Amino acid sequence: MSDVTPYLVLSAILFTIGCTGVLIRRNAIVVFMCVELMLNAANLALVAFSRQHGNLDGQVAAFFVMVVAAAEVVIGLAIIMTIFRTRRSASVDEASLLKW
């Protein structure tokens, strides 16, 4: 059976798990990992649709998503390191200085 639906369901499930992880987990690094999971789920949908339409544009888009994700991880982890240095904690609850 060559159908795109199972891949899209898997992608949706992974995206949902990543989204829930961002909401639930409070360690900033784990939250970041969940963001990566969401990006990967989107990539899976792009690659599956690329095969569905017989077009390489989806794979090119997935490639660009990977590049941007790499840049994003570098900066994000550097920011987490800087916050950890000043507060000695990687919890997202600690960085609440701008809280209303």
Place this chain on the structure above:
Amino acid sequence: MTATYVITAPVMILAALGILVVRKAVHAALLLAVVMIGLAMVYASLDAPFLFAVQIVVYTGAILMLFLFVLMLVGVDASDSVVETIRGHRIASLLTGLLLGVLLVVTILQLSFGTMKGLAHATALGPGQGGNMPALANQLFSRYVVAFEATSALLITAAVGAMVLAHRERLEPRPSQAELARRRVRQYGEAGTHLGPLPAPGTLARHNAVGTPALLPDGTPSPSSIPPTLRHATPGGRELEESHE
């Protein structure tokens, strides 16, 4: 639905669910590696050999190692606290996630996309040539060349930004050896701190391993003989430190 999908999809979903429940961040990173490798296999089965390689090299190779490095710097034991800071936060998040998941899956199942066209036509560049990578390169360097050049600017900016964020200016000059010696003698004069070097681990003890505390003349172990970082890893090291204090 291929055999690759049937095997990897449950593994990936279980590993992803594991990220939600494990306490330690290192375990979450390892579970994320499982998901990434599973996704790479699915890419391979979806006629995307280039993305399969990139997924392994960039995600499991570079990004996850970066996560692990940062975890080592932050402290491997950094685990989530179980205390909720907002009441009902966990239940509400789970409910939101469940709703989103049901919405997405039901919507996808309602749609019918027809059979896959396959990439055989798209990757055939001409007689005797073609394939996924040449076709992808053809797209990347013709139609998407502006975006490709823009990513180079993005990557350079990210590298410089990370260096700026990670760099720390030294506020005072590094103390010289003479300065350190003077400080030790001053501490000796004021507080009576021991002037000589600390006792070596394992002296007069049964083993000479670096985690074994040296024995004092009366037979009691000396906590100052173990490096501070090893004190918690040594059996009985924690109690030793507490009893000493």
